[in-house]
Amino acid sequence: MLRSRIAASALLAALCLPLAACTSPETPGPLLGAAGPQAESAARAVPEALRFAAKTVDGSAFDATALAGKPVLLWFYGATCAECPAQALETAALADRHLGRVHVVAVAGPGAGTGLQGFAAPAAGGSLTHLADARHALRDRFRAEGVNTYVLLDEDGEDIYRGSGADTWSLDRELTALVGEG
CATH class of the missing domain: 3.40.30.10 (Glutaredoxin)
Structure with missing residues (x-):
């Protein structure tokens, strides 16, 4: 049981880490949603x-x-x-x-x-x-x-x-x- 909780926690951490990286303020990459690629192309326009x-x-x-x-x-x-x-x-x-x-x-x-x-x-x-x-x-x-x-x-x-x-x-x-x- 303890092993399955550890595995579930590790899986959850592995899934959340990329999401956190995408929304981090230090990340210069494109964001999704209202301020995402459409806003960037509008700024270029x-x-x-x-x-x-x-x-x-x-x-x-x-x-x-x-x-x-x-x-x-x-x-x-x-x-x-x-x-x-x-x-x-x-x-x-x-x-x-x-x-x-x-x-x-x-x-x-x-x-x-x-x-x-x-x-x-x-x-x-x-x-x-x-x-x-x-x-x-x-x-x-x-x-x-x-x-x-x-x-x-x-x-x-x-x-x-x-x-x-x-x-x-x-x-x-x-x-x-x-x-x-x-």
Whole structure:
């Protein structure tokens, strides 16, 4: 009887050891379940262009990897831009027209404070994220020419359009073609 208990204990230990090794935090191998291979392939699907973190104008953390999977429109604006309050309304209208198909993110340059959030409020129930770019890190990363500039990235993070805020008609055509509308 003692021998069968020892054998059963040894068998149980032999069966549990590989399971413990698979779930050990030190084990770098793939895990099964919700955080397993699907999550790893999703992490690989985040384009390099969207691998950054920033702060919103209200100080909240922002992880750009959450934008992966859809085109992203970045609008760069500044505190001294006379056209930007009106352009904020046009940017919000673009966000409304392409709601759910394109991520629209406003990027406030130095001195913009809490940004143009009051001006750039989409009517269709969506929201427009306003990132703080006090040191021009995002402007430099995306090679934006200055304030009132749009940069459009496709779902693979490729830069496919850039232009000034004065030409939203061309930008809207580009967005429409990109997401297959119309």
